[in-house]
Amino acid sequence: MNLSDPKTADWPLVASPWPTVSFVAAYLFIVKVGPKIMETRNAYSLREVLLVYNFSLVLLSAWMTYESIASAMDIPNFNFVCQSIPYIRGDEKRNRLARVIYVYWLSKFVEALETIFFILRKKNTQVSFLHVYHHTTMFFIGWAGAKWLPAFFGTAMNSFVHTVMYAYYGLSSIGPHMRPYLWWKHYITKLQLVSATSVLSNASWFAYVTDMF
Numbered sequence: 001m002n003l004s005d006p007k008t009a010d011w012p013l014v015a016s017p018w019p020t021v022s023f024v025a026a027y028l029f030i031v032k033v034g035p036k037i038m039e040t041r042n043a044y045s046l047r048e049v050l051l052v053y054n055f056s057l058v059l060l061s062a063w064m065t066y067e068s069i070a071s072a073m074d075i076p077n078f079n080f081v082c083q084s085i086p087y088i089r090g091d092e093k094r095n096r097l098a099r100v101i102y103v104y105w106l107s108k109f110v111e112a113l114e115t116i117f118f119i120l121r122k123k124n125t126q127v128s129f130l131h132v133y134h135h136t137t138m139f140f141i142g143w144a145g146a147k148w149l150p151a152f153f154g155t156a157m158n159s160f161v162h163t164v165m166y167a168y169y170g171l172s173s174i175g176p177h178m179r180p181y182l183w184w185k186h187y188i189t190k191l192q193l194v195s196a197t198s199v200l201s202n203a204s205w206f207a208y209v210t211d212m213f
Helices: 018-038 047-073 092-111 113-120 129-147 152-172 176-181 185-209
Strands: none
Touching (some): 018 113, 018 129, 047 092, 092 129, 092 152, 113 129, 152 176, 152 185
């Protein structure tokens, strides 16, 4: 029985896991080989690139936060805590929510560029196991969300956290003179922990209520 969401079945890269698997393989190859290639080269600054990159992701994340909430509110009787997923085509209001979740998944490919930037800047300590593990798993989680479970809560929560996080990265990339204004850095970690706990709790509750497993 095919339980994939027909709303996204024909969208690019969704039908098969192999494009995502291929991208992850390429990503891990870069993580492995990139630092070795950079060993004999000078580190790149990438200041202007990082400014554009980070603030672009602020705008994208803010849009995904808004759009996920707005599209959910536009669906009659939408349950923000535990919403069942109707596997049907033709409902434009639900298609709107599915689209933002699809864009959310695609944004994970863009966010993976930060690993390449770390390597090019020779910030190899930033490319930790947890860093690589996070990006790798998010590729597959995002794909699963687009294909099977276009869930509102995780998309909205994670997008909000990333709006704050990339705002910090963007401001810090302007220069050292911004440091006095970035006193709220330690709150980002707390926000990430709250977000992760909330999303996991919501997913567990959804699985329990719907008897998914």
